[in-house]
Amino acid sequence: MLHRVAILCPQCTSNQVRFFYNVPVHYYLNTRPEYPDTRPVSVLIYLVWNRSRRLRVALPITVAPKHWSGKHERLKPSAPGATAINGALARIKGEAAALMLSGGSTDAVRAALLAELGRAPLEAVPTVAELLDAFLAYKAERVREATMQVGRTMRRHVFEWIPETTLITKVGPGFLDDFATYLLAAGLGNSSVNKLTAKLKGFLKWCHKRGHLSKVPETSALPTAKNAALFVTWDELEALHTVDLSSEQPGYNAARTLFLLGCYTGQRFSDVAAMQWDQLDLAAGWWNAPVKKTNMVKRVPLAQPARVLIEARCGEAVPVPRLTNQKANQYIKAVAEMAGMDTPVTVQRLRGGVQERLTRPKHEVLTTHVARKSFVTLMLQSGVPMNELLGLTHNDLRTLKLYAGQSDTERRKHIDRVFA
Numbered sequence: 001m002l003h004r005v006a007i008l009c010p011q012c013t014s015n016q017v018r019f020f021y022n023v024p025v026h027y028y029l030n031t032r033p034e035y036p037d038t039r040p041v042s043v044l045i046y047l048v049w050n051r052s053r054r055l056r057v058a059l060p061i062t063v064a065p066k067h068w069s070g071k072h073e074r075l076k077p078s079a080p081g082a083t084a085i086n087g088a089l090a091r092i093k094g095e096a097a098a099l100m101l102s103g104g105s106t107d108a109v110r111a112a113l114l115a116e117l118g119r120a121p122l123e124a125v126p127t128v129a130e131l132l133d134a135f136l137a138y139k140a141e142r143v144r145e146a147t148m149q150v151g152r153t154m155r156r157h158v159f160e161w162i163p164e165t166t167l168i169t170k171v172g173p174g175f176l177d178d179f180a181t182y183l184l185a186a187g188l189g190n191s192s193v194n195k196l197t198a199k200l201k202g203f204l205k206w207c208h209k210r211g212h213l214s215k216v217p218e219t220s221a222l223p224t225a226k227n228a229a230l231f232v233t234w235d236e237l238e239a240l241h242t243v244d245l246s247s248e249q250p251g252y253n254a255a256r257t258l259f260l261l262g263c264y265t266g267q268r269f270s271d272v273a274a275m276q277w278d279q280l281d282l283a284a285g286w287w288n289a290p291v292k293k294t295n296m297v298k299r300v301p302l303a304q305p306a307r308v309l310i311e312a313r314c315g316e317a318v319p320v321p322r323l324t325n326q327k328a329n330q331y332i333k334a335v336a337e338m339a340g341m342d343t344p345v346t347v348q349r350l351r352g353g354v355q356e357r358l359t360r361p362k363h364e365v366l367t368t369h370v371a372r373k374s375f376v377t378l379m380l381q382s383g384v385p386m387n388e389l390l391g392l393t394h395n396d397l398r399t400l401k402l403y404a405g406q407s408d409t410e411r412r413k414h415i416d417r418v419f420a
Helices: 081-099 106-116 128-142 145-163 176-184 190-211 236-243 248-266 269-273 303-310 326-338 369-381 395-403 407-419
Strands: 004-008 016-023 026-029 040-048 053-063 285-293 296-301 344-351 354-361
Touching: 026 081, 040 081, 040 106, 053 081, 053 106, 081 106, 128 145, 128 190, 145 176, 176 190, 190 344, 236 248, 236 326, 236 369, 248 269, 248 303, 248 326, 248 369, 269 285, 269 326, 269 369, 326 395
Parallel strands: none
Antiparallel strands: 004 016, 026 040, 040 053, 285 296, 344 354
8 A cells, every 4th residue: 555654854844744655664463373363463564675675673562463454554443542553653654764765774774763662773693704704803813824724714615515694693503513524525534624623613612702602512523544654764865855956947946955954954844934044053053943833932953964055045135945835845746756756655544434545656745744754753763862852843742753754674674683
């Protein structure tokens, strides 16, 4: 039906009004077919801008359906209190129409209408996307870039799994387990699933502390495959050192230099790649290395091969070539292939309950992190006590042991000696 709503005109005198016809504001009762017509129910006001923009708000007015005229959208004149209630409905409809014509957003109109009705507007429920972006921004000021990369990867997977419009209130008890199931179906191994699920759980804990989530879902880590520590042998280290790269692009030699320094010092790639001249005392053979991960400075002894590599760059702005970890991983594989590092290496991983094994030449699975494991392994094979490495590479024995590999040659010597 057509509605003729009177609204005061700001440009007119106080006793003039402007009339609007066909204002899309309607009243309905919040009732159901099973309700008796004598049961009081609330009146709903329904605002329609277009097909995609609509608003429905419950009024603090209740009426019995038997007293309501659906055709006229008001109480029947014979109903108790009809004059006062119908007058209030007419006033509210005019205010709602004025708010619609003000050009404000749907949320702004809702808040203003609730204020007019004397009701506090309900606090908007944030989406998972809004909170996750806030969480990542919070973390960006506090953690390393490598940690942020894991967070951004987790975010990408989350919203490939659920819509970005998902409200935080939709997070239920099985949320983390369902996310892990999705990741497994997407082809990720158990280790990657555990890492991403743990990152998502950290976000949900953050939401819980801020009152957005009543309870953090529980989950159990998936079992992971245990692979022997990968390392380069003394012969392979020599082959890497002597392979001719003179006809190759500069990145190959840069990757080799960084990898060899990792083997000679036992430090992480990120710390080796950030080395500065003012951190070095080459005459005494020391490097005061700032460690990004632990925010401490380690006093690292520089062996003769390490000093030779660094001294070869005297006159350069920095003592080591600058190269990203991604590029270094790419180049060191090619260098290792040229150096003949083709010993078969079997790597296994778990994906759900399925164990996968893959055997490849060593150069295909070589990464910059293998340099650190090689240092630990070669030191132990040379008779250096494990406790001597504490503080130089790792601060606890449990982690240090994970970095120690075992040479097939050394193992064969021990077995042959025992059973000779």
